[in-house]
Amino acid sequence: MSKTAGSRVQREAERRARRARRKRFRKLRRYILAVGVSALGLLIIVGLVIPSLPSPERSVRDSGHGPGTVVDDLGRGHFPLGSPAPAGYYNSVPPTSGTHAPGWTRCGLHSEQIADEIQVHNLEHGFVLMQYNPNDLLIRDNLVGIAEQLPGWPNYYVVAPNSAIEKPIALTAWARTQFLDTVDENVIRAFAEAYRGLGPELGAPGCEPGNAMESR
Template identity: 30%
Template sequence: MKRLILPALLAACNQEDGDIEGVKRVQNEGDTHQEGRITDAQTPSAGGPHHPGWQNCGVYDRPLYDEYAVHSLEYGAGWLTSRLDLPTGQLEALKKLVEGRPYTVLSSHETQLAPLVLSAWNKPLEVQAVSDPRVKSFLQKDGPGGEAPEIGALCSGTV
């Protein structure tokens, strides 16, 4: 089956304006499909082995399984996670930022330490507040797209 790669995603991926300050570069081993729970040293995970089903892009009011969200990262989605205790005002501001954005997943995460973690394939960024200007920069530069192995694959129709 041939995959359609959206021109807008290609434009976002080809930006040459350098890395955003604080973005970590991680090298997850492999992008294989694997059933069951997967343990990763990084929380939330930003790549590596993941479930064969991907997480539908959208806004969620509960934590998700990393294994599904990582599959969405493989497809070029950005995954924004917040601690469970993120103040309501910040959570609402974050929802407004991602509302209507294609290839974006927003959820809380039970075990992360930073208030917010923005993840693209192998590129997590921890921030303290939604007002941090790097949040918008990250959404424009690294999510959607970034360096994901299968940019443009479906971000709907499964979990």
């Protein structure tokens, strides 16, 4: 083989080697990019999900400490489907424990008052209810603004009017109440973060957030 032919063969071999290296590099780059995107997606999902989960180690039933006032636990049970709670059955207004309806209401914002026996079922699953006097729209708007900034909102939260409460705002969790004359963000946040997810029955029902002030 002549020197010219040999050089041509060598150059062709070098070109093939360079093309092969570029191809391997492109495949490696695509792989690294895919892994990076997947990792970023996982981090985003974790960042969204973790704040919405309650801490399983805490239990509102195990300690008398924490925000609010302890209310005697009336136990748990279900009224027959469609049967309301008897008048005067619950030991607080709003109620915090006791026999309740088989069904529960969705989380988030409501524009209509929620029946006592339904409230208790949500509390049993670890919900925190924030209820306001329906005659004070400023209180309502301020309360909603704070609620929407709580960790994990709207999971495990309900905001609704209640014409039966004697104070402008009533916060309830299982066997726990707190009443407010004004909107106090620090108190509301402390109560919500202390008792969210701490009902006696683990695992909240499904939560489909509704539109602002829309009742199910």
